[in-house]
Amino acid sequence: MAGETEQKGARPGRGTKPGEAAHPSAPTVAKLRMQFAKRGRARFSSHRDVARTMEWTLRRAGVPVSLSHGFSPHPRLSWIGAAPTGAASEAEYVEIGVTEHLDPALVAREVDAVLPEGIAVVEVVVAGPGALADRIDASRWEIETPGVGDEELARAIEAFLAAPEVSVERVTKNGPKPLDVRAAVAELRLSLTRTDEPASPDREDRARAATCGRLAAVVRHTTPAARPDDVCSALRAVAGLEFPEPVRATRWAQGRLDDRGELIDPLAADRAATPA
Amino acid sequence: MVESVFERLEPLLPRVRKPVQYVGGERNAGTKPWESVPVHWALCYPDAYEVGLPNQGLMILYEVLNERPDALAERTYAVWPDLAELMREHGVPQFTVDGHRPVGAFDVLGVSFATELGYTNLLSILDLAGIPLRSADRDTSHPLVLAGGHAAFNPEPIADFVDIVALGDGEEVVGDITDAVKEATASGLTRRQTLERLAAVPGVYVPGLYEVSYGADGAIVAVTPTSDAAPARVHKRTTSDLDDWPYPKKPLVPMAETVHERMSVEIFRGCTRGCRFCQAGMITRPVRERSPQGVGEMVEEGLKNSGYHEVGLLSLSSADHSGIGEIATSLADRYEGTGTGLSLPSTRVDAFNVTLAEELTRSGRRSGLTFAPEGGSERLRKVINKMVSEEELIRTVATAYEHGWRQVKLYFMCGLPTETDEDVLQIASMAHEVIRAGRQAAGRGDIRTTVSIGAFVPKPHTPFQWAGQTPPDVVDQRLRKLREAINSDRSLGRNIGLRYHDGQPSLVEGLLSRGDRRIGRVIERAWRDGQQFDGWSEHFSFERWMDAAAAELDGVDVDWFTTRERDDREILPWDHLDSGLDRGWLWDDWQDALAAEEQDDCRWTPCFDCGVCPTMGTEIQIGPSPVAQSGRPSLPITPVEHRTSTPVHNPALAADRR
Numbered sequence: 001m002a003g004e005t006e007q008k009g010a011r012p013g014r015g016t017k018p019g020e021a022a023h024p025s026a027p028t029v030a031k032l033r034m035q036f037a038k039r040g041r042a043r044f045s046s047h048r049d050v051a052r053t054m055e056w057t058l059r060r061a062g063v064p065v066s067l068s069h070g071f072s073p074h075p076r077l078s079w080i081g082a083a084p085t086g087a088a089s090e091a092e093y094v095e096i097g098v099t100e101h102l103d104p105a106l107v108a109r110e111v112d113a114v115l116p117e118g119i120a121v122v123e124v125v126v127a128g129p130g131a132l133a134d135r136i137d138a139s140r141w142e143i144e145t146p147g148v149g150d151e152e153l154a155r156a157i158e159a160f161l162a163a164p165e166v167s168v169e170r171v172t173k174n175g176p177k178p179l180d181v182r183a184a185v186a187e188l189r190l191s192l193t194r195t196d197e198p199a200s201p202d203r204e205d206r207a208r209a210a211t212c213g214r215l216a217a218v219v220r221h222t223t224p225a226a227r228p229d230d231v232c233s234a235l236r237a238v239a240g241l242e243f244p245e246p247v248r249a250t251r252w253a254q255g256r257l258d259d260r261g262e263l264i265d266p267l268a269a270d271r272a273a274t275p276a
Numbered sequence: 277m278v279e280s281v282f283e284r285l286e287p288l289l290p291r292v293r294k295p296v297q298y299v300g301g302e303r304n305a306g307t308k309p310w311e312s313v314p315v316h317w318a319l320c321y322p323d324a325y326e327v328g329l330p331n332q333g334l335m336i337l338y339e340v341l342n343e344r345p346d347a348l349a350e351r352t353y354a355v356w357p358d359l360a361e362l363m364r365e366h367g368v369p370q371f372t373v374d375g376h377r378p379v380g381a382f383d384v385l386g387v388s389f390a391t392e393l394g395y396t397n398l399l400s401i402l403d404l405a406g407i408p409l410r411s412a413d414r415d416t417s418h419p420l421v422l423a424g425g426h427a428a429f430n431p432e433p434i435a436d437f438v439d440i441v442a443l444g445d446g447e448e449v450v451g452d453i454t455d456a457v458k459e460a461t462a463s464g465l466t467r468r469q470t471l472e473r474l475a476a477v478p479g480v481y482v483p484g485l486y487e488v489s490y491g492a493d494g495a496i497v498a499v500t501p502t503s504d505a506a507p508a509r510v511h512k513r514t515t516s517d518l519d520d521w522p523y524p525k526k527p528l529v530p531m532a533e534t535v536h537e538r539m540s541v542e543i544f545r546g547c548t549r550g551c552r553f554c555q556a557g558m559i560t561r562p563v564r565e566r567s568p569q570g571v572g573e574m575v576e577e578g579l580k581n582s583g584y585h586e587v588g589l590l591s592l593s594s595a596d597h598s599g600i601g602e603i604a605t606s607l608a609d610r611y612e613g614t615g616t617g618l619s620l621p622s623t624r625v626d627a628f629n630v631t632l633a634e635e636l637t638r639s640g641r642r643s644g645l646t647f648a649p650e651g652g653s654e655r656l657r658k659v660i661n662k663m664v665s666e667e668e669l670i671r672t673v674a675t676a677y678e679h680g681w682r683q684v685k686l687y688f689m690c691g692l693p694t695e696t697d698e699d700v701l702q703i704a705s706m707a708h709e710v711i712r713a714g715r716q717a718a719g720r721g722d723i724r725t726t727v728s729i730g731a732f733v734p735k736p737h738t739p740f741q742w743a744g745q746t747p748p749d750v751v752d753q754r755l756r757k758l759r760e761a762i763n764s765d766r767s768l769g770r771n772i773g774l775r776y777h778d779g780q781p782s783l784v785e786g787l788l789s790r791g792d793r794r795i796g797r798v799i800e801r802a803w804r805d806g807q808q809f810d811g812w813s814e815h816f817s818f819e820r821w822m823d824a825a826a827a828e829l830d831g832v833d834v835d836w837f838t839t840r841e842r843d844d845r846e847i848l849p850w851d852h853l854d855s856g857l858d859r860g861w862l863w864d865d866w867q868d869a870l871a872a873e874e875q876d877d878c879r880w881t882p883c884f885d886c887g888v889c890p891t892m893g894t895e896i897q898i899g900p901s902p903v904a905q906s907g908r909p910s911l912p913i914t915p916v917e918h919r920t921s922t923p924v925h926n927p928a929l930a931a932d933r934r
Contacts, residue, residue, distance in 0.1 A: 026921065041282075042531065044289055049296055049531045056529055057582030059615075060303075062926025067615045075615065075921070085289045099921055102929060108930050114583075116531060117301040175929070225701035246290035 004104060026099035027260055028066040028076060031127035032107060033270055037090045038083060047082035054094060059113040065108060066097040081254065084227050089251035090122065091139075093266065095132055104274075109209040128273030135266035138257040141217045142191050143228045149211040149243035150190050157188050157215070172224055181234035184226035187261055188216040194266035217261025218261065278310045281368055282376040283785035288362040296532040298359065300351075300373035303529035304581060308348040308377040314461060315454045317341050317349040318372055318382040318419065321813060322394035322401060325353040327371070329528060330510040330536035332590065333388050333425060336523040337446050347454045350374035350382075351704070354397040354809065360404060370405035379405040379751040382464035385419040385475070386450070387438075388426035392788035393432055393810035399803040400439065409800065411439045411484050416467050420457065420474075420757035429512075429559050430736040430850040433795035435483035439471060443479050443853060444512030444559075446547070447521050452477045472505035473756035479513035481853060482506060482654050488793050488849075491640055496792060496847040511854040514892050518545060520564040522574050538586035538619070539578040543571050543603065547592035549623070550875045552661045552865060553689065556592055559855040561888040563879060564897045568606070569600040575607060579616065579923045586617040596879075598899040604635045612638060614923040623648040625664040630675045644683040644726075645676050652688060652703035658872040659694050661865075666706060670713050677723050679713035684710065684725045690754055691732040691746030691779070694870060700754040703727060708768045726773040727762070731756060731782035735789050737855040739865035741848060744841035745786045749917070750777030780818040784810070786824065786838040792849035795827040795837070828927050860886030 036052060045053070055075050058065050076097035083089035104124040112121040116233035145153060160166060166182040191214035219226050228249035235241045255263035289295035312317070321328025328334065334351065339348035350372035355363065363369070370379040379385060387398055399409055402421070408414050413419065423431050424442040431441040434498070442449045456477055460470040475482040485506035489497045501508060516522055529537045544565040547557040566574075570748055575587055587607070594600065600620075607618055618636040622629055625647045633645055651657040651667055659666060673684050688703055702861035707727050714723045731751050734740045755776050763769040787795060801824035825834045842848065844863050851859070861884075863877060878884055878897055889895050 039422045041301050044295040044299050045775035046294075046296065048533065052533070052537070053529075053531050055585070056303075058583070059585070059922045060580065060926055062922050062929055064921050064929075065315060067921045073615050086295070110926055114303070116303045116529070241885040245287055 005092065012241045026064070026066065028097040028099065030098050030101055031271070032096045032098060032104055032124050033127050033132055034094050034096060034108070034111075035122040035267060036092050036094070036115075037088075037094055037120045037122055038118065039088050039090075039120065040118045042116070043083075043088040044086060046085040047079070050082065050092070050119065051077070051079060053119060057111060057115050057119075061107075061110040062101070063096070063111065064099045065242045066099045078132075080136055081139075081221060081225065083251050084229070086246070087141075087228060087251060089248040091251055091254045093132060093136070093254065095127060110199075118173075123267060125267050128270040130269060132266060135256050135264070135269065136221070136254045137262060138218055138220045138255065139188060139230050139251050140253045140263055141215075141219060141231075141249045143217065143231065144248040145214040145215065145232070145243060146246075146248070147211060148213050148241065150213040151216060152241060153213040153235075154190060156235040156241045157190070159239040160185075160188060160235055163182060163238050166234040166238050168230055168237055170224055170230065173244055177224065179224060179226060179230060181226050181230050184220050184222045185217060185231065186220055186257055188215070188231070189216050190214065190250075191216040213260040218256065218257065218263070232234050278377050278381045280376040281378060284364075284366060284368050285371065285376060288359065288366060291362060292359045293356065294326075294532060295531075297353075298373065298415055300376070300530075301531065302329070302373075302524035305374055305528055306342070306878050307350065310348075310375075310377070313344075313346050313348045314458050315347040316353050316382045317450075318348060318379045319349050319453075320352045320379075320387045321354075321396040321606075322387055322389065323354050324356065324809070325530075325532060326534045327811075328353040328830075329530050329532070330540075331388065331390070331533045332524070332542065333390075333446060333629070335388070335528055336521075337388075337450055338528070339449055339525060340521075341450055341916045342452070344451065344454060345807075346458060350377060352379050352385075352401070352402060354394075357808075359398065363404060364612045368371045370401055380407050380419065382419045382455065383424055386422045386424060391424040391811065392427045392433070392785055395788060395799050395807040396803045396810055398434065399800065400808045410436050412436070412466065414439065414900075416465075416470070420470070421575055422453070426556060426559060427789075429555070429855055430789065430791075431481070431483060431489075431852060431853075432793050432849040434793040435793045436796040437799075438483065440474050441483065442479040442513070443481060443510060443855070445515040446513075447523070449479045449513045453480065453565055461894070472503055473599050475503070475505045475507070477579060478511065481510040486852070490794075491607065494584060494836060496849060499847070499849075499852045500698075501885065501898050509852050509854050511891065512856060514562075514856075514894050515545070516564065517897070518542065518564050518696075518834045519570040519925070522570060522577075524862065525574075525577055525582070527578055529582050529584070536588070538583040538588050538617075540588040540590045540593060541571055541574045541578065542566065543589045543594055543597050543600075544591045544721065547596070548878045549593060549596070550661050550865075550877060551623075552659070553650070553692065553732055554592070554738040555738050558738045558857060560592070561856060561886065562892075562896045564893050564894075565597055565899060567899070568603045571603055572606060572610075579611075583924070584621060585615060587611075589618070589620040591621075593623045595622040595671050595747075596623045598879075600632065601635075604632055608635050608638045610872070611923050613921070615921055616923050622646075623650075623901055625649055625669050625672055626766060626922040627675055630679060631680075633676075634679055637847065644685055645681050646685040647673065648687040649706070650687065650689050650702070651692060651699065652706065653699040655872055656692055656695060656699045658874055659869050660689075660692055661869070661875050663874055664860050666709070669706065670709050673710050673725075674713040678717040682718075684714070684722050684723075684906060685727060686710070687728045688727065688728050690729050690776070691730040691751045691782070693734075693740060693743040694872075695746065695754075697754055697757060700758050701761050703729075704758055704764075707762060707772045708765055711736070711771050722771075724771050729758075729774070729776040731777070732778045733786045733789055736848065736850045737857060737862075739862050739869055741790070741862065742842040742844070742846075742866055745783065746779075747839055751779035751782070773892075777802060777813070781810070781813070781816055782809060783834070783838055784816075784818065784821045786822070787821060787834055790849070791837055794829060796834065798825045799897060801828050824851070831900065854891065856886075856888035856891045858891075861886050897924040 065075040078095040080093040108124040167178045170179040278501045418437045423438045485503045491497045546560045546563040
């Protein structure tokens with residue numbers, strides 16, 4: 001075969017057995033918990049998209065993420081309840097195993113600097129005792145409803161809250177399943193933080209922009225999870241409300257629902273556990 | 277002022293599949309203010325985003341053009357029917373994913389055709405952009421539609437739809453086109469004057485400045501320039517030193533899932549193995565290697581800028597780089613333990629491939645190995661000039677199993693010139709022998725092999741450009757017989773997978789590959805009847821294509837373009853386009869093929885006068901690199917003290933490590 005002799009230099013493997021990592025990753029010495037946001041155009045990314053992006057971003061930033069052992073090493077990231085495709089979020093969480101002790105504020109800064117447009121680090125803390133998943137059982141959402149004004153929404157909310165049960169059909173991997181949205185919703189009202197965007201004069205849908213209502217909802221993490229779309233389906237079911245355009249949802253917070261109906265910041269305990 | 281259409285697009289996105297592919301915002305992408313530059317390029321890959329985004333050619337030109345102070349480049353991809361329908365309904369035009377600017381507003385729409393299967397998508401894109409389909413109907417308010425890429429070496433089927441064609445390597449010609457467009461705009465030239473100006477740029481072909489006449493037998497009589505500005509022959513462009521062009525420096529990292537999620541470094545361009553079926557190997561000559569040092573620097577930079585877990589060392593046959601052993605060892609050493617995979621495509625079938633693969637997978641990942649004997653019988657391998665004996669193949673594959681690989685993939689083609697049923701059936705006996713030898717070498721029974729078969733399509737600028745394409749039903753029949761032969765021995769057959777596609781799409785590919793200007797009407801008809809996304813089986817309709825051909829062709833038919841063998845007197849539609857290969861040499865090589873005579877690789881043996889080097893003023897460039905010769909390490913040495921689980925060393929984080 002031509003070329004055989006020209007190509008010296010490749011050495012045979014060094015006694016590694018197939019399927020065995022030659023150099024297993026350094027052990028995990030700490031875990032970091034990151035709150036991050038998915039905004040603007042990035043809201044159209046799916047959980048898989050975000051997960052892939054975060055893995056690559058952490059490598060760009062040079063964060064020594066620990067790797068799983070074995071045949072095909074994976075970075076040790078644990079994800080908590082991702083916002084659905086199409087929804088924005090200011091409160092997504094991921095736990096990152098690292099092989100060195102790092103200043104969480106520096107990690108936040110360095111990772112944020114190399115994230116793609118629309119994904120941003122909100123905060124990084126060193127994980128204290130206890131599982132992050134145990135500190136999250138509900139989300140606070142804001143849902144914009146282009147083409148449906150606050151007045152219509154208010155009537156639907158009233159009907160929804162008065163109903164003992166509002167079942168919608170949810171398509172899951174195992175076929176359609178009924179989902180009781182009423183049971184999942186801890187709170188539903190008109191959003192109080194309404195700030196109408198100024199309608200640009202040449203926008204066709206100017207008239208519709210004027211009738212864009214805003215819902216605020218606190219939703220418990222049931223299985224399957226009730227999404228903002230399900231809340232809207234529930235309003236349709238209970239009050240015949242039709243949404244002429246896709247709604248725009250933003251998750252503002254996740255956490256554990258306390259007795260007063262407030263969400264407790266899931267990173268508060270870690271912050272308290274870390275010496276300043 | 278060119279405004280973003282994003283505000284109008286956004287409400288449509290929640291209603292479509294995988295909306296993230298339309299929003300842009302990739303890491304390392306960016307936009308420039310529209311008014312800041314005189315020349316605006318929209319670069320298009322005419323297939324879905326998931327296929328187009330990783331395309332190296334487009335990524336290279338995107339960076340090269342955006343580095344110019346007088347140009348901006350944005351990207352656009354084919355839009356799936358679900359969104360296209362909504363865009364039409366709401367009056368949203370074809371847009372770029374960078375600035376969401378309407379494609380119709382750009383000065384140049386550069387379309388990269390890796391295959392002919394993008395032609396119908398070109399029409400969809402033009403239509404959605406509001407650009408007239410035919411070059412003749414466009415004026416100075418419309419973009420110049422430019423075709424490039426390998427398929428552009430016979431652009432005749434799309435000659436009516438494109439304004440200009442760039443032959444060969446794109447790195448330098450895009451700059452020359454930018455200059456010409458800038459001047460034309462500044463001096464207020466008409467469309468015709470602009471095209472004539474562009475016809476003077478080396479490597480640029482302006483189809484509209486030529487007239488094609490046909491004889492009574494259907495064959496071409498002459499291709500005649502209709503303007504003094506149009507040269508009789510157009511020669512391809514060749515980028516001479518790859519180390520001068522270390523692109524992409526900052527690979528685009530998408531949020532959406534794509535078909536190749538890795539960073540790629542082109543380690544050499546061109547190939548002189550001389551496989552007679554291989555258009556890429558023929559049209560990209562001569563061989564130009566990137567130095568091991570250049571490769572090392574690009575890998576380092578690329579990993580830093582992308583964060584990818586995998587590096588692909590790309591070329592037409594990467595194991596043939598004269599410094600590949602050194603490159604593989606250095607990279608494997610440097611990235612060991614960082615969770616970085618290394619891979620290279622290789623068509624070689626010899627023990628060196630196994631050694632190399634072993635080196636690259638040192639730190640773990642060892643999935644499958646691919647070998648490409650291409651032809652089932654030794655005779656057929658001589659016809660196609662793929663010199664490997666069955667004995668060598670079996671020995672090589674056995675070595676792979678012995679060294680721990682459990683899965684070996686063998687790649688073949690069906691429908692090659694002079695092929696008989698017997699040639700194809702020998703694939704079965706070879707596969708059986710692979711399993712037998714593999715079980716013995718591995719000392720276990722659970723090894724597998726997958727036989728993957730593609731239908732052969734004769735391509736322009738290859739020795740097989742004169743060959744008759746094998747009809748799809750013959751290919752399908754041979755593959756059915758092959759399946760039976762493989763399964764005739766259950767104990768061996770159960771460890772052999774067979775993958776192939778039916779032959780019909782290949783006939784359409786053949787029609788588009790070797791078609792002339794008369795095929796343009798067929799493409800337009802098929803597209804008007806709903807044909808697009810030809811590379812996707814769920815969108816492909818053979819009947820639609822055949823109906824379109826029957827309706828539009830007069831005096832000639834699909835068989836005339838595909839299954840008919842040509843003689844050496846016939847003027848081929850692409851004869852006036854020069855890939856550097858001497859037509860006489862190609863014909864002789866075709867005759868050698870028919871006589872089952874092989875041709876050596878001119879990298880290791882004397883020149884056989886294919887014509888490329890003298891025509892193009894180029895030369896074969898292979899190592900050893902000067903640096904390696906002087907005994908110094910040829911990859912840049914970087915500190916490795918903090919190479920833990922990431923290949924990137926961030927001093928900001930390191931400073932605080934306790």
